[in-house]
């Protein structure tokens with residue numbers, strides 16, 4: 001199975017915090033301010049499920065969350081996390097690859113937190129169109145990923161800690177990360193695919209962009225503007 005995090009599921013959060021401090025968390029938590037009070041939210045590749053606890057803090061009820069995660073171990077951890085929570089939001093846990101998931105009712109929000117960096121370009125494009133088809137017109141896409149570009153990029157964006165300077169150290173960092181994940185045998189990608197051109201081509205409107213970790217991490221809230 002491609003992109004399976006079973007082997008490192010138990011250590012994933014600690015590893016992420018060790019390397020990126022809380023930047024990956026902050027990028028996702030910040031976006032939750034855009035969640036509607038009611039509606040259907042698709043979370044793809046949520047990992048250990050900490051995002052579910054964060055969503056409950058922002059909106060304890062009213063949401064129907066569909067949580068699609070390919071790793072059985074990550075899924076177990078996510079279910080464990082929510083086991084003690086009182087009934088609030090409805091959560092459907094689906095242990096499968098997003099490629100195999102379809103929904104008859106479209107979503108108000110789709111979250112892809114550090115999902116696309118796992119994919120080779122062909123799969124990334126396929127998954128992008130697959131998800132785009134499941135998002136309502138006017139719906140929001142919370143996209144977080146790595147950013148290999150120098151500086152922060154466009155005007156109207158904000159950074160948490162500096163503009164990041166040149167791209168060289170990001171290229172080195174990404175190479176090391178992909179080598180590590182290749183060694184662990186759980187990621188098919190060997191380079192980062194910039195998904196922005198796909199959003200632009202599909203006429204998504206950028207509502208907010210925020211950078212973290214000297215702009216190596218990027219959180220974007222995009223709105224679908226056409227069917």
Ligand SMILES: C[S@@+](CC[C@H](N)C(=O)[O-])C[C@H]1O[C@@H](n2cnc3c(N)ncnc32)[C@H](O)[C@@H]1O
Pocket residue numbers: 002003004005016024044045046047048068069070071074096097098099113114115118
């Ligand atoms: C880099 S981790 C990010 C985890 C979490 N979003 C976070 O930020 O802590 C990527 C996650 O995506 C999941 N994943 C990878 N490919 C997937 C696919 N095709 N469908 C669903 N989940 C997938 C992995 O199992 C893993 O939990």
